[in-house]
Amino acid sequence: MAPLRDCKAWQDAGLVLSTTSNEACKLFDAALTQYATWTNNESLGGIEGCLSKLKAADPNFTMGHVIANGLELIGTGSSVRLNKELDSAMRTMMMLSKSQPLTERERLHVSALDMFASGRLPKACDLWEQILQSYPTDLLALKFSQDTYFYLGYHIQMRDSVARVYPFWTPDIPLSSYVKGYYSFGLMETNFFDRAEELAREALAINQTDAWSVHTIAHVNEMKAEVKKGLEFMKETETNWKNSDMLACHNYWHWALYFIEKGEYEAALTIYDNHIAPRCLSSGSMLDVVDNCSMLYRLHLEGVKLGDRWSNVLKLTKKHTKDHILLFNDAHILMSSLGAKDHKTTDELLTTLQEAAKAPCEDHELSLAPSLGLPLCQAFVEFENGNCDKAVDLLYPIRYQLIQLGGSNAQRDVFSQLLIHAALNSKSQAKQNLARCLLRERDVMRPNSPMTERLIRKAAAVHSVA
Known part of the structure; x- marks a missing residue:
């Protein structure tokens, strides 16, 4: 690993930090x-x-506050609406930034985070892009915008x-290989x-x-339904990524998806029980919680008995x-x-969620609640209540807009699976026909998918009965 950068090293990199504390600069880098x-x-x-040592090294270092607040907001999905400490930390950051001679780049960082905190996510991205146009190696701006x-x-x-x-991002710049990822x-x-x-x-x-690059390859194999290749790759690389505490659970989730694709439910549940559930319990991170719910729901759609696993997840x-920070998370909760x-x-x-959706606000996520978040959630409820026709009526018209709720193509596939299962189990001939259309479409996108074949x-069995 490259040595951590002090004030001069950041200056030499063209990314001046407004502090005289070398210790603060190094901790920012760490x-x-x-x-x-x-x-x-x-x-x-x-x-x-x-982060705690960084604050102690220079309590007035604005970029120290930016990275701490940004990781809380963007990294953990917290919100100033729900977290009083974070709200106060954001106010402190804003006050500091007004009382100091900062660089233009640092000012943009403060404004971008302020936009994100008020729910104006697209506007925050515009500001990070403004930074990157002049400072293409500003990794914080790049990573915050990637996540957003x-x-x-x-x-x-x-x-x-x-x-x-x-x-x-030439090879001499620290972390440049991660930018490839x-x-x-x-x-x-x-x-x-x-x-x-x-x-x-x-x-x-x-x-x-590099657990993120492993994860890209896991996605490629998932999207192409190359199950054998995917399983071999995860097995071969496991020792390299299993210690990446923020991504290991997610990579195990990908591994289990290949087993669900193959219809090997016991193998999927073994990964769930040994890796996904325990990691989720210890981290409580929203990414892990979403994976946990998504994994069980896919197995539920396949008719797998899950015992008391749902009750354990519900505790988390x-x-x-009542958070309603991201609609994508709401659907999984x-x-x-x-x-x-x-x-x-x-x-x-x-x-x-209905209440939150009524309140006039600038929050990007909540603005999508009436048109996308609520019908999606309602579709899940209708499906569970056996009202498959109603679930299809809610889900089918918004299927191409669901990308606006975020997540990856692989993660949002659970919504497509729900629509197919609802249409398949519908009483109506027209909707059963729709299910077959959706399956043909899926077959073209993922040739040789065992799940699609199942x-x-x-669908053919339903048809012959009908």
Whole structure:
């Protein structure tokens, strides 16, 4: 690993930081490195450790406040609306920034975070892009914008944002191989599978513990339904990524998806029980919680008996029922209350989301609640109540807009699966016919998918009965 950068090293890199504390500069670098590589590195003191030492080294270092607040807001999906400490930390950052002679770049960082905190996510991305146009190697701006584009479902922007700065990330710049990994993910999400895999493999040749690049290749195999290749790859690389505490659970999720695709439910549940559930319990991170719910719901759609697993997940999700920070998260939290048959929590989630959707606000996510978030959640409820026709009526008209809820193509596939199952189980001839149309479409996108073949056989059986 490159030595951590002090004041002069940041200045030499063309990214001046307004502090005289070399210690603060190095701790800023340590926190940024861990965020960029998806790992709490014990030798660096973990992200939390670095952030508290960073504040002590220079309490008035504005960029120290920017990275701390940004990681809380963007990294953990917290919100100033729900978190009083974060609200106060944001106010402190704003006050500091007004009382100091900062660089233009630092001012843009403060404004971007202020926009994000008020729910104006697209505007925050515009400001980070403004930074990157003049400072293409500003890793914090790049990573914050990557994560936010992901939340917004702006896949093309996510790809092009890295494409614009990519030539500047020469091998001598610390963490440049990870930027290859970010670029490969954007390429993969926009269906440039071969180029994406090539770049991810280049990144892994430089650093085999790059869990994000492993994850891009896992996606490529998932999107092409190359199950055998996917299973072999995860097995071969497991020791390299299993210690990346922020991404390991997600990579195990990908591994289990191949088993669900094959119809090997016991194997999927073994990964769930050994890796996904325990990691989710210890981290409580929203990415892990979403994976947990998504995994169980896919198995539920396949008719697998899940025992008390839903009740265990509900213990983690219940406290987030009224958060409504990201609609994508809401849909997954709802899966857990439906799975655990907790009607009170389900009603609470829906009523509080309806209320939040009525309030006039600048929050990008909540503005999508009436047109997308609520019909999607309602479709899940109708399906669980056996009203398959109603579920299709809610879901089919919005299927092409669901990308706006964010997540990856692989993650949002659970919504497509729900629509297919609802149409298949519908009483109406027209909707059963729609199910077959959707399966034909899926078959073209993912040739040789065992799951699609299973569903096509099911559709044929339904047809012959009808």
